[in-house]
Amino acid sequence: MSAQIIEREGKPEYAVVPYNEYLELLALAEDAQDAADASAAMKELAIGEDETVPGDIAERLITGKEHPVKIWREYRGLTHKASTRRVPVPNQAMSIISSKTDYAADAFSLCVCPCSCAG
Template sequence: MGEMVSIPVEEYQRLLAIAEGVSDVLAYNRAIEALAAGEDELLPSAFAHRLIDGESPVRVWREYRGLTQVALAEMSGVNRVQITNIESGTKTGSVETLRKLADALRVSLDDLA
């Protein structure tokens, strides 16, 4: 076993709090860098809440991008009826279909799944 140091519990807890603060700052910096590099984007809270509440991600992202179902169908090559079915939850869509929609919406496949 290596060298050991004993410190009071209060000092240990203070050091833990500092470490958590440093971790938060690093996470913040990574998020800011991803935004600046165009690797991520901010989503208004109204749209984020819709996603959190379980609304169809395809619908939320489509509306956020200001697209109609017809426009998304044209951009993605996915039939408008398929988009309607995916948005309503009656169909899930194949991975290939979701990939086309994700590319057209400029989001990751994970954002739609």
């Protein structure tokens, strides 16, 4: 690596490297961060702080055609009644919430968080 060191008051202040070397360093740093992120994710999975989600569930969540509460409830094998035990919402209200498609401002959609619905 060839770097030009620029000093200020006799102390190194900047290191100037050729652009192609900068790109290589950037790629190495990104790879290191990716490896650290993957390691952290695997640790979270191993100790139960996170979970994987089957592809069909992820696809249903991404398409937005169904309410996330409904998708998570079905994935976890919960009935409407069991869902309302986890969130203080009447069973009838949970049915209405689960059938809605416009849920952007739906505060109850917070209960779809895997952490709060884990069972």
